[in-house]
Amino acid sequence: MIPYLVTVHYRRPDGRRRRLYIPVLLMLLLLSPLVLLAVLGGVVACLVTGVSPVGALRGAGQLLWALPGTRFELEYDRTAVMVSVR
Template sequence: MIPQLVTASYRRRNGRWLRLYVPVLPVLLVLSPLLLLVVLGGLVACLVFRVSPVGALRGTGRLLWALPGSRFELEDGQMAVLVSVR
């Protein structure tokens, strides 16, 4: 299952959290022309570095399949960032 929603939270200086909800599918549709260029660039990189394009595509698919349910938290002093993939 591909991710449906990415939630990014950022703690402001006053201690309150700012949350951003990013739906994946509409963003993917808007950026689809660039996605084609990225795929072509990835194929060229696979040929240059002699990596199997099928293996690279399979690895990318497994990475995307494992993303739902992931949480990434970064905290340094007063700054904190939380990214949650659903």
């Protein structure tokens, strides 16, 4: 399943908490010109280095498909960040 929502929890050093909800599909639509340029740059890089572009795209797709359920937590002093992909 492709991820559809990224939740970012942020705790500031003063103790206040923030929560951001980022819809993946909306961000993909808004940034689609940049995504297209990134894919084209990746294909060119694959051809220059001798890596199969189809295999690289397949691997990137599998990585994207495996993202739902991933949680990343980072805490430093009194600041904390947690990223959750659903």
